[in-house]
Amino acid sequence: MYDLTIIAEFEAAHQLPDYPGKCCRLHGHNWKVEVTVYGHELNQLGMVMDFKELKAEVGKVIDNLDHYFLNDLPEFESVPPTAEHIAKYIYDTLAANPAFQHSIKVRSVQIWESPRSAVKYWPQG
Ligand SMILES: Nc1nc2c(c(=O)[nH]1)N=C([C@H](O)[C@H](O)COP(=O)(O)OP(=O)(O)OP(=O)(O)O)CN2
Numbered sequence: 001m002y003d004l005t006i007i008a009e010f011e012a013a014h015q016l017p018d019y020p021g022k023c024c025r026l027h028g029h030n031w032k033v034e035v036t037v038y039g040h041e042l043n044q045l046g047m048v049m050d051f052k053e054l055k056a057e058v059g060k061v062i063d064n065l066d067h068y069f070l071n072d073l074p075e076f077e078s079v080p081p082t083a084e085h086i087a088k089y090i091y092d093t094l095a096a097n098p099a100f101q102h103s104i105k106v107r108s109v110q111i112w113e114s115p116r117s118a119v120k121y122w123p124q125g
């Protein structure tokens with residue numbers, strides 16, 4: 001089995017309305033996103049998947065978040081845009097992509113809100 005990991009970044013603002021501290025105010029982060037996919041079959045190039053292709057698929061999801069006020073997006077209408085919910089949104093969107101439903105699957109999505117704080121999401125089971 002092979003795990004492939006790529007790192008992407010986006011910039012976005014959010015606020016956590018019920019948060020008992022300064023994060024209830026509008027502020028932004030440079031979010032770092034680590035996506036890990038896995039597979040055991042290698043193609044004729046000796047790759048599970050070209051990093052370039054993986055970055056492109058992740059980039060399509062990140063484009064939905066980049067330079068937005070996350071609270072305004074439909075994805076965060078009923079849940080707050082915490083790192084937990086953002087990680088799950090990226091995971092679920094990638095996992096719904098046919099490119100990741102056969103020999104290559106999404107293992108986890110880790111979101112870094114700052115160099116000292118991260119959340120990793122993967123489904124149970
Ligand atoms: N589990 C989570 N905890 C917090 C989240 C989150 O999404 N999941 N988010 C926040 C806020 O967004 C806040 O912006 C970040 O808080 P914090 O790490 O405290 O930010 P600082 O840059 O001030 O970090 P320091 O290390 O304290 O300087 C809060 N918690």
Ligand SMILES: [Zn+2]
Pocket residue numbers: 014023027028029113
């Ligand atoms: Zn924040």
